[in-house]
Amino acid sequence: xxxxxxxxxxxxxxxxxxxxxxxxxxxxxxxxxxxxxxxxxxxxxxxxxxxxxxxxxxxxxxxxxxxxxxxxxxxxxxxxxxxxxxxxxxxxxxxxxxxxxxxxxxxxxxxxxxxxxxxxxxxxxxxxxxxxxxxxxxxxxxxxxxxxxxxxxxxxxxxxxxxxxxxxxxxxxxxxxxxxxxxxxxxxxxxxxxxxxxxxxxxxxxxxxxxxxxxxxxxxxxxxxxxxxxxxxxxxxxxxxxxxxxxxxxxxxxxxxxxxxxxxxxxxxxxxxxxxxxxxxxxxxxxxxxxxxxxxxxxxxxxxxxxxxxxxxxxxxxxxxxxxxxxxxxxxxxxxxxxxxxx
DNA sequence: AAATCGGGGAT
DNA sequence: ATCCCAGATTT
Numbered sequence: 433x434x435x436x437x438x439x440x441x442x443x444x445x446x447x448x449x450x451x452x453x454x455x456x457x458x459x460x461x462x463x464x465x466x467x468x469x470x471x472x473x474x475x476x477x478x479x480x481x482x483x484x485x486x487x488x489x490x491x492x493x494x495x496x497x498x499x500x501x502x503x504x505x506x507x508x509x510x511x512x513x514x515x516x517x518x519x520x521x522x523x524x525x526x527x528x529x530x531x532x533x534x535x536x537x538x539x540x541x542x543x544x545x546x547x548x549x550x551x552x553x554x555x556x557x558x559x560x561x562x563x564x565x566x567x568x569x570x571x572x573x574x575x576x577x578x579x580x581x582x583x584x585x586x587x588x589x590x591x592x593x594x595x596x597x598x599x600x601x602x603x604x605x606x607x608x609x610x611x612x613x614x615x616x617x618x619x620x621x622x623x624x625x626x627x628x629x630x631x632x633x634x635x636x637x638x639x640x641x642x643x644x645x646x647x648x649x650x651x652x653x654x655x656x657x658x659x660x661x662x663x664x665x666x667x668x669x670x671x672x673x674x675x676x677x678x679x680x681x682x683x684x685x686x687x688x689x690x691x692x693x694x695x696x697x698x699x700x701x702x703x704x705x706x707x708x709x710x711x712x713x714x715x716x717x718x719x720x721x722x723x724x725x726x727x728x729x730x731x732x733x734x735x736x737x738x739x740x741x742x743x744x745x746x747x748x749x750x751x752x753x754x755x756x757x758x759x760x761x762x763x764x765x766x767x768x769x770x771x772x773x774x775x
Numbered sequence: 776a777a778a779t780c781g782g783g784g785a786t
Numbered sequence: 787a788t789c790c791c792a793g794a795t796t797t
Contacts, residue, residue: 471792478783478791512781515795547794567792587776614792623790624786655778657787683780712781753782 438577438636439602439609445632446612449619451476454483456611461533461558462493465540468550469516476618482511496521497528505686505750514684514750519545537563548594556606564597565610566590569617575649576621579638584649657714663693664758666705666723671764672740675755687750688741690721690758698727706761710754721758 450456453476455467466486470479486507490496496504501521508517523543527533534540536559541551548566555561564570571584574593582589602609620627626645628634639645667674675688676695693699705721741749743764746756 468792473780473791473793474782475784475791510782512783513793515780516793519794545794549793553792565792568790569792585776611792618792651790710782713779 438633439600441632441636442612442616443602443605443608446608446615450611450615451619454480459558461535461554463487464558465533465546465550465554466520468553469520469545470511472516472550473513474511478511482508493524493527493533496524502686502750503748506748509687509750510753510756512753514687516545519543535559537561553610556610560606562598562601562603562606564594564601564606565614566594566597567614567617569614569621570597572623572649573613573617573621576626576639576645577633577637579642579644579648581648581650583652585652655714657711657716660715660717661719662717663720663722664690664755665693665696665699665701666690666721666759666762667696667699667726668723668764669740672742673759675739675741675751677737677739684750684752687752688746688755689752690755691738693722696724696726699724700727705758708757708761710757717754719754719758721761723762 455464458464467479467483470483470486489507490499490504499521501518504517504521505514508514511517523545526543534543535555537551537555540546540554541548543551546554552561552563552565553567555563556565566574571590571593574580574596575582575584578596580589580593582592584590584593597613600609616631616633620631624646628637628640628645631637631640634640637645639648665674674691676691678684678687678689680686701722701724703723705723707718707720710717710719743759746759
């Protein structure tokens, strides 16, 4: 099917047009693995600063393996999908115990938080194993090249695309092939307005020929979003703010949050601090922020999940993005509670 | 197969 | 306002 000519054109294009990304300057499997986990459902520009800070703080597997979960989550705070951070640390401990980094697709796949895509990416980029890494970019590129209207969400279609990509892969240089396919999807074969005039493989693209590139890939719609309203309260003692900690299991487990007004019956609102919206998956939060004080200690405030936290400490703690956004609306000293600790 | 898990940038 | 991003895991 002219695969080798397509691959040749793709590779030549990639050599000249690839972005200079931090994880492309190393062949350290650990660093490549960390980058791939961070890049799951996350844009390159968002990952770069996190990647550099994370590698500086946890430079190798042993450093990550001996870190506490709170430290790892703190380094991940704001990046989203926090189970990635927990699994990354768990996997590092497994690797440290095993004594060496796993060197083939199957062993890498066995690590927590690593699926077919990530295992293929690490195995090919770090160890030259010819295994196609099929991500959202590659699904889009392949669906267009073949003018394939399959729903890319379906399992059967995924399997077919994986087979296609494995057949197409350059066995002499799988690392370059995989990254070139993804780079093409990320910078040329774009979701909305593909830049076909700049595409090195447009001559091999059936969708280009049929004029259907804009309609591909086909993807099933997702469910509608629901609205949620909250009023978050900033109660401040000099230099400290009242936060509560999420349960050890469930969404954003162990993260710190601002209290909702419903948690504080004795709240006296001093002044509104602002309003903002935040979307998490299919929920849209409309959040009012108020600064206030407490006239008496509410029941449960002495529970360990409530604590007075200094603003400076928060940079080293897993704090939800909603709480960070809310706090950004209220500069220090906005509100001072008269309740003393332990009373 | 469908739901869930974060957050933000582009359109 | 919607889409979707170098996806994985659970239900």
